[in-house]
Amino acid sequence: MTEYIKEAFSLLISGNSELWGIIKVTLQMSFFSTVISSFLGLPLGTVIGRTEFKGKGLILRITNTLMGLPPVVAGLVVFLTLSRSGPLGSLQLLFSVAAMVIAQVVLITPLMTGMSASASSEKAPKLRETASGLRMGKTKEIILLMLECRPQFVSIILLGFGRAIAEVGAVSLVGGNIQFKTRVMTTAIMLETNKGNFRFAVALGIVLLAISFIVNSIAYTAGEKRK
Amino acid sequence: MIEIKNLKKKYSADFTLNIENLKIKTGERVALIGANGSGKSTLLKLISGYIKPDSGEILINTEKMAYLPQDPYIFSMSVRKNVRIGLKDNKKQEENLKEILIMTGLFNLLDKNAAKLSGGEKQRMVFARMLIDKHNLLMLDEPFGAIDIDFKDSLEQILSDYCIANKTTLIMATHTPAEAFNLCDKLIIMHKGEVIEYGQCGDIIKNPKTDFGKTFLKQWRITDV
Ligand SMILES: Nc1ncnc2c1ncn2[C@@H]1O[C@H](COP(=O)(O)OP(=O)(O)OP(=O)(O)O)[C@@H](O)[C@H]1O
Ligand SMILES: [Mg+2]
Numbered sequence: 001m002t003e004y005i006k007e008a009f010s011l012l013i014s015g016n017s018e019l020w021g022i023i024k025v026t027l028q029m030s031f032f033s034t035v036i037s038s039f040l041g042l043p044l045g046t047v048i049g050r051t052e053f054k055g056k057g058l059i060l061r062i063t064n065t066l067m068g069l070p071p072v073v074a075g076l077v078v079f080l081t082l083s084r085s086g087p088l089g090s091l092q093l094l095f096s097v098a099a100m101v102i103a104q105v106v107l108i109t110p111l112m113t114g115m116s117a118s119a120s121s122e123k124a125p126k127l128r129e130t131a132s133g134l135r136m137g138k139t140k141e142i143i144l145l146m147l148e149c150r151p152q153f154v155s156i157i158l159l160g161f162g163r164a165i166a167e168v169g170a171v172s173l174v175g176g177n178i179q180f181k182t183r184v185m186t187t188a189i190m191l192e193t194n195k196g197n198f199r200f201a202v203a204l205g206i207v208l209l210a211i212s213f214i215v216n217s218i219a220y221t222a223g224e225k226r227k
Numbered sequence: 228m229i230e231i232k233n234l235k236k237k238y239s240a241d242f243t244l245n246i247e248n249l250k251i252k253t254g255e256r257v258a259l260i261g262a263n264g265s266g267k268s269t270l271l272k273l274i275s276g277y278i279k280p281d282s283g284e285i286l287i288n289t290e291k292m293a294y295l296p297q298d299p300y301i302f303s304m305s306v307r308k309n310v311r312i313g314l315k316d317n318k319k320q321e322e323n324l325k326e327i328l329i330m331t332g333l334f335n336l337l338d339k340n341a342a343k344l345s346g347g348e349k350q351r352m353v354f355a356r357m358l359i360d361k362h363n364l365l366m367l368d369e370p371f372g373a374i375d376i377d378f379k380d381s382l383e384q385i386l387s388d389y390c391i392a393n394k395t396t397l398i399m400a401t402h403t404p405a406e407a408f409n410l411c412d413k414l415i416i417m418h419k420g421e422v423i424e425y426g427q428c429g430d431i432i433k434n435p436k437t438d439f440g441k442t443f444l445k446q447w448r449i450t451d452v
Contacts, residue, residue: 127300129272129296134293135313147304148303
């Protein structure tokens, strides 16, 4: 095992261009899908969280169902939508990083929406009463509520990023695992393991763990500072 | 001028707020008293528009009003930002800010995170948040509960001056006789969602119309004021 780890580090340090290419694509994909999902999911979740309306229970049940959506199913839906005969076939996005980002956004946005709805609904009633007492507008109130949920939102964003970077099924369906183009760490690990090229697979696994650790450390430090 | 007609709000089988008729004139200062659960906060929430009645109406011809909930939200930001949170124009009222912070004894806490203030400091801060702007109608739900005697006296004075200077109508829920009499010229006694007594403080004390009013004021030990 130590042998593999040594090998992994020498691969990384030697600047193996395929390895670094895979890391780059993975980070790009995870970053953009997390950013897009955050911009969609956090405000939507906050609006759902602060409002009392008739269909709220239904919406939360739907987002909870989508949270448990098997990634492969989401991948399939995006695949069919983007395939040549599908509704968005003319965009010719299938087997590109963009397609992977779309699939990830479909997967992560409901998760972020649901989690930010429950995070914000805790603070919402008291904040809304105070905001209403000061005759604040709705927009200002929602922005303030989002600001007040910052610590929870940081965790939610990191969770989304973690999901994106670790996902295999949807990404290999719509990305196609094309070398130097849409191959990401998870799909590469699958492939290399199947080929029996364990060194490369372990090297990728270590990088994946390292990134997770760094991301979590950033979150932890941010959380500690705020206390 | 505030006029309430046939106002009804039902929360449960045990509690319905029910007020047939109530008028508060511009510039009047009214203390809202009554036991826990008698409906003081509910009435303030209704007048402020935070909750909607089941039926009836509330007519208000006032331009600018503000309502301080019994348990107001403290933003996890600096005291300065918390006090200014309701202001529309961020540049304005810089002068007011300094003045109000000095008056409420918060000036040296300006940059402290409000989440870390003591209970009384928090209450002084939300009080400052109300008074930094000029309002024609001010609704305060037990604003002085956790504030110590020294500050309470000066805050009462500040509030009184503010109301006179701005011709502000004040409606304030309280459990403390001294607050009610120092600040207000009128008294509303509530019981089980209804207004039992309403009138000038002196009149009600000398001459309560109902048995409940008598008993309630006896508890306040002010029958002989
Ligand atoms: N949102 C609500 N849902 C259900 N019942 C409520 C709600 N808000 C208040 N009540 C009930 O209405 C009654 C009146 O409450 P309210 O808060 O107006 O009393 P209060 O006079 O302000 O009491 P306190 O002196 O304790 O502040 C209480 O019995 C309370 O339990
Ligand atoms: Mg109350």
